[in-house]
Amino acid sequence: MKVIEHKSIARDTYQLILKGDLIEEVDEPGKFVHIQINPEFFLRRPVSIADVDFHEQTLTLLYKVMGKGTDALTEKRVGDQLDVLGPGGRGFPVASLESKHALIIGGGIGVPPLYYLAKNLVERGIKVTSVLGFRSEADVFYEDEFRELGEVTVVTNDGSYGEKGLVTDVLPNLEPTIDTYFSCGPGVMLKAVTEHLPHLPGYISMEERMGCGIGACFACVVPTPDMDEKGYRRICCDGPVFKAEEVVL
């Protein structure tokens, strides 16, 4: 795909807009692309699709520099080509939802896929309330974009912006009309969120180190509760989005 725009939007965090045919296959929010950053890297890097513009044929990725691969990605310039596989995985099942008021809980670099999800939910007439957690003020991104879609609470671990604490600290104060939640972020956060909201149907989006990214190598598995016959799910193709009770966190 071709790089259309590439800019920094927060500390070590970048917005990358790519153009190409692949977008035709993005049929639901929550899917990811698998990027070959350059020939020096043996494995591809999975990155969530944060937004899609079918008219412009573009998709937006939001990524944070976490190591050598994402660091090398920052060197891509407008006009460069990027080797992208995808879209991979199964996303949020927006078409079959029975929700009137959705809660979105994003932590750090788990926020990106939730943006395209929130847009989809609003388009379907579902009310959206968002809680976005970041480490500190310098890490906050897409607050305004989410605010256009509904009410937003920003939480920072150090209290430098918004509420101080963890995303789970603000959950008790939310409106009782919320009937479904959607979450993406670090494993510990997902675990805490599902434990705080046992009474609500929820969907979580997970991360794991991948090999193939298409379901063939069994690198990315997550165990399922005992009664599940298969015993595992592959994050790259059965997920990354799961029903909260479908997997063991």
Added chain:
Amino acid sequence: MDIRIDLPGLHLKNPIMPASGCFGFGKEFAQFYDLSDLGAVIIKAATGEKRFGNPTPRVAETSSGMLNAIGLQNPGVDSIIEIEIPFMKGYDVPIIANVAGSTVEEYVQVAEKISDHVDAIELNISCPNVKEGGVQFGTDSSLAEEVTRLVKEVSSVQVYVKLSPNVTDIVAMAKAVEAGGADGLSMVNTLTGMRIDPATRKPIIANGTGGLSGPAIKPVAIRMIHQVYQAVDLPIIGMGGIETTDDIIEYLLAGASAVAVGSANFKNPLICKELIDELPDALEKYGFSSLEEAIGGAHDEKTPSSLFRT
């Protein structure tokens, strides 16, 4: 150029096949190209019962390769026969079953069950990622000979033994499985390795160690095949770090009669198909008039190299 090749029990349209564990049971790659184009398919390891495998993270990137410690996750031999193999039978491609186990009895049981449903067996005595079995059979020559002999007794198809590179004397291992009755060799499985994260001070892979694959291990595999080709009289399926047709030709010259492509499928899911299409021209470029001429070509000093004589 005709790149067909006959190996014991296998008539291959071309010498290129995906390696075990890097291609699942074919389904995922069937969306990228017609599996009938492949020389053969080596499917994911089968064990007696379903296995969940190791905790995650199971993979880590390295310089020119990767480590993996999947731990032989598979649905078990019965389910593979019932569900996975019928899917592969929909294609016109030989199926090679990778047989694993923790005990001699398990190897024998899996081989006996699966051999009626596939074209050949790849006996995996070389998986470095399971606590019991696997690599211990691949590093002890008398155990290797014994398990090969017992599997040969029950198997209705030819048996290729997959050797581990984690040994000091690969020739002794090759000779042992030849004595056990192997019909061919598959070389090599992954090399045991480890990566440690400076930030957490812990190994990146949950299992601690993992198996190294990719271009990083290719020179080791080439050296071992070169040694074994001279010492035993068995055809060799070569593998380890293949990404280009030049890599394949290197394997053929060292003594492999066919090759398997493993982790490169992760980078480029179309790689096997692309290599198959490119191989005839690549052989021609180096002055080969047939595939056979390249096999073991590095050993015959009398073979004229037309490339350097024109």
